[in-house]
Amino acid sequence: xxxxxxxxxxxxxxxxxxxxxxxxxxxxxxxxxxxxxxxxxxxxxxxxxxxxxxxxxxxxxxxxxxxxxxxxxxxxxxxxxxxxxxxxxxxxxxxxxxxxxxxxxxxxxxxxxxxxxxxxxxxxxxxxxxxxxxxxxxxxxxxxxxxxxxxxxxxxxxxxxxxxxxxxxxxxxxxxxxxxxxxxxxxxxxxxxxxxxxxxxxxxxxxxxxxxxxxxxxxxxxxxxxxxxxxxxxxxxxxxxxxxxxxxxxxxxxxxxxxxxxxxxxxxxxxxxxxxxxxxxxxxxxxxxxxxxxxxxxxxxxxxxxxxxxxxxxxxxxxxxxxxxxxxxxxxxxxxxxxxxxxxxxxxxxxxxxxxxxxxxxxxxxxxxxxxxxxxxxxxxxxxxxxxxxxxxxxxxxxxxxxxxxxxxxxxxxxxxxxxxxxxxxxxxxxxxxxxxxxxxxxxxxxxx
Numbered sequence: 001x002x003x004x005x006x007x008x009x010x011x012x013x014x015x016x017x018x019x020x021x022x023x024x025x026x027x028x029x030x031x032x033x034x035x036x037x038x039x040x041x042x043x044x045x046x047x048x049x050x051x052x053x054x055x056x057x058x059x060x061x062x063x064x065x066x067x068x069x070x071x072x073x074x075x076x077x078x079x080x081x082x083x084x085x086x087x088x089x090x091x092x093x094x095x096x097x098x099x100x101x102x103x104x105x106x107x108x109x110x111x112x113x114x115x116x117x118x119x120x121x122x123x124x125x126x127x128x129x130x131x132x133x134x135x136x137x138x139x140x141x142x143x144x145x146x147x148x149x150x151x152x153x154x155x156x157x158x159x160x161x162x163x164x165x166x167x168x169x170x171x172x173x174x175x176x177x178x179x180x181x182x183x184x185x186x187x188x189x190x191x192x193x194x195x196x197x198x199x200x201x202x203x204x205x206x207x208x209x210x211x212x213x214x215x216x217x218x219x220x221x222x223x224x225x226x227x228x229x230x231x232x233x234x235x236x237x238x239x240x241x242x243x244x245x246x247x248x249x250x251x252x253x254x255x256x257x258x259x260x261x262x263x264x265x266x267x268x269x270x271x272x273x274x275x276x277x278x279x280x281x282x283x284x285x286x287x288x289x290x291x292x293x294x295x296x297x298x299x300x301x302x303x304x305x306x307x308x309x310x311x312x313x314x315x316x317x318x319x320x321x322x323x324x325x326x327x328x329x330x331x332x333x334x335x336x337x338x339x340x341x342x343x344x345x346x347x348x349x350x351x352x353x354x355x356x357x358x359x360x361x362x363x364x365x366x367x368x369x370x371x372x373x374x375x376x377x378x379x380x381x382x383x384x385x386x387x388x389x390x391x392x393x394x395x396x397x398x399x400x401x402x403x404x405x406x407x408x409x410x411x412x413x414x415x416x417x418x419x420x421x422x423x424x425x426x427x428x429x430x431x432x433x434x435x436x437x438x439x440x441x442x443x444x445x446x447x448x449x
Contacts, residue, residue: 027434027437028068028069028430028433028434029069029134029135029430029433029434029437030068030069030070030134031069031070031071031072031132031133031134032064032069032070032071032072032133032134032135032136032137032433033072033074033121033125033133033135033136033137033150033156034057034061034071034072034073034074034136034137034138034139035073035074035075035121035136035137035138035139035143035144035146035147035150036053036054036057036073036074036075036139036140036143037074037075037076037099037110037114037117037140037142037143037146038076038110038140038142038143039053039054039075039140040054040075040076040078040094040096041054041057041058041061041073041075041088041094042075042086042088042094043078052225052349052350052351052352053139053140053163055327055351056139056163056225056351057073057139058088059226059228059422059425060225060226060422060425060426060429061073061088061089061092062088062089062092062422063226063422063423063425063426064091064426064429064430065089065090065091065092066091066423066426067426067427067430068091069091069430069433070091070092070093071091071092071093072092072093072094072095072133073088073092073093073094073095074095074097074117074120074121074124074146075094075095075096075097076096076097076099076100076110076113076117077096077097077098077099077102078102078103079102079103080102082096083096084096095124097117097120097121097124098116098120099113099114099116099117099119099120100112100113100116108181110142111142111145111183111187114142114145114146117146118146118149118150121146121150122150122153125150125153125154131154131155133154133156134156134433134437135156135157135158135159135433135436135437136150136151136154136156136157136158136159137159137160137161137433138158138159138160138161138191139160139161139163140161140162140163140164141162141166141184141187141188141191142187144160144162144187144188144191144194144195145187145190145191147160147191148190148191148194148195151194151196155444156440157196157197157433157436157437157439157440158194158195158196158197158436159195159196159197159198159199159432159433159436160191160192160195160197160198160199161198161199161200161201162188162198162200162205162209162348163201163348164346164348165188165205165208165209165212165213165348166180166181166184166185166188167185167188167208167212167213168208168212168346168369169263169346172345172346172368173262173345174262174263174265174345175262176262177261177262177263177345188213189213189214192209192213192214192215193214195219196219196436196439196440196443197219197220197221197432197433197435197436197439198215198219198220198221199220199221199222199223199429199432200220200221200222200223201222201223201224201225201348201349201370202222202224202348202349202369202370202373203222203373204369204370204372204373205222205348205349205369205370206220206221206222221428221431221432221435223425223428223429223432224349224373224420224424224425225349225351225354225420225425226420226421226422226423226424226425226426227351227354227355227358227417227420227421227422228327228355228422229358229417229418229420229421229422231327231328231331232331232334232354232355232356232358232359232417233331233358233359233414234335234359234360234414235331235335235359237335237360238335238336238360240335241332241333241335241336242336244332244336245332245333245336247288247290247336248286248288250286251286251287251288252283252286252287252288252338252396252399252400253287253288253289253290253336253337253338253339254269254273254287254289254337254338254339254340254341254364254396255289255290255292255333255334255336255337255338255339255340255341255356255361256269256289256290256291256292256293256340256341256342257290257292257293257330257333257334257340257352257356258292258293258342258344258352259293259294259295260291260293260294260295260306261295262345263344263345263346264293264342264343264344264345265343265344265345265366265387266291266293266306266343267305267306267309268341268343268387268389268392269289269291269341269343269392270289270306270309270310270313270315270319271309271313271389271392272341272343272389272390272392272393272396273287273289273313273315273318273319273393273396274313274314274315274389275389275390275393276393276396276397276400277314277315277318279393279397283400284317284318287318288318288320289315289318289319289320290319290320290322290333290336290337291306291319291320291321291322292322292323292324292325292330292333293322293323293324294323294324306321307321330355331355331359334355334356334358334359334361335359335360335361337356337361338361338399338406339361339362339363339364339381339396339399339406340352340353340356340361340362340363340364340365340381341363341364341365341392341396342363342364342365342366342371343365343366343384343387343392344365344366344368344369344371345366345368345387346368346369347366347368347369347370347371348369348370349369349370349373349374350365350369350370350371350374350375351374353365353371353374353375353381354374354417354420355417356413357374357375357380357381357413357414357416357417358413358414358417358418358420359414360410360411360413360414361406361410361413362380362381362382362399362405362406362409362410362412362413363375363380363381363382363413364381364382364384364392364395364396365381365382365383365384366383366384366386366387367383367384367385371383376412376416379409379412379416380409380412380413380416381409381413382395382398
């Protein structure tokens with residue numbers, strides 16, 4: 001924090017506030033308490049419960065700080081000895097809250113720790129003057145419950161982002177996957193009612209909030225997540241990336257990148273590859289299928305499941321399992337791939353699809369959730385209705401039979417991704433904050449009037 005403290009003056013707990021910003025006659029918040037109970041912005045995406053939401057929170061917080069909105073992210077401490085306060089970047093602090101045992105707590109066990117987490121948040125707030133946080137922005141339903149209590153206690157507005165919803169997930173479960181519990185459905189319904197504003201990733205998600213949770217349409221704002229266009233860019237191209245990763249230059253490389261769990265359906269890619277090899281055995285010598293990611297969620301119950309499936313399908317020699325990697329290395333995997341495959345059963349947005357397109361790689365994805373917004377059908381990739389491996393094999397065969405498609409769709413994909421910068425997302429989010437503050441003040445005045 002030192003560079004931040006020296007630049008703005010004051011001590012770490014209370015850096016001097018930036019000047020007030022005005023938007024359409026209303027004030028922007030100066031400091032936001034952001035809540036991410038179940039996953040830390042400091043965790044490696046692709047491991048455990050860390051994924052697109054972690055990237056979302058980190059990038060959004062950094063860009064908000066760049067437009068003079070300080071962000072403090074409260075998250076649960078998952079190992080002992082963590083610094084209570086970590087500076088992520090200038091204007092962005094991460095506060096580690098002790099709530100329950102550090103190791104071995106599954107996401108499903110976290111509701112029991114929400115009281116302890118709320119207590120930790122309140123303790124941090126107690127050291128500040130009244131009105132220190134202008135607004136609370138909670139991510140995912142567990143954080144929403146803490147955010148609801150904190151916002152009421154602080155007299156501040158609550159903005160909530162679901163990221164995923166129980167009712168939507170349960171309507172599109174992968175075979176053998178565990179449904180979300182009733183407690184989550186009830187919890188989400190309460191948060192929808194309590195929030196001043198709800199942020200949806202896509203228009204479809206906004207409709208789902210209204211349809212499944214009776215959200216007031218006027219409270220829901222659509223803000224597309226962004227992509228870090230400095231990190232995810234074509235750079236020195238496919239050949240150089242393959243050389244760095246030890247991949248053959250002339251191979252067809254369909255890539256899966258994400259958490260290994262039934263929801264993300266990496267098995268569909270493996271089954272599609274088996275179909276392709278069955279149809280054309282010569283592909284065995286010229287295809288590599290990287291699976292980059294670690295087990296998560298219900299996938300933790302069978303961490304070796306995907307390896308065993310590859311063996312059972314007789315395709316082990318073409319599949320390359322790789323652990324989760326840092327964002328800069330992930331960009332290289334995207335560059336090296338011929339095509340990214342996302343056969344998910346549910347995606348609130350599908351950030352990975354935008355990241356792959358930003359480096360110039362086309363996408364074959366399930367036509368679910370936000371993926372039809374992320375991928376332009378027939379232009380930057382192909383969208384598949386349903387989860388039939390044969391249909392995925394058919395889409396992949398189009399790239400094998402017409403290699404120029406990879407370059408043509410890849411160029412279109414890189415252009416398409418340019419409209420998903422984080423600066424745009426942060427600016428739109430700041431507008432939602434401003435509207436929530438205005439609405440909250442109006443409600444308080446009418447209540448007291």
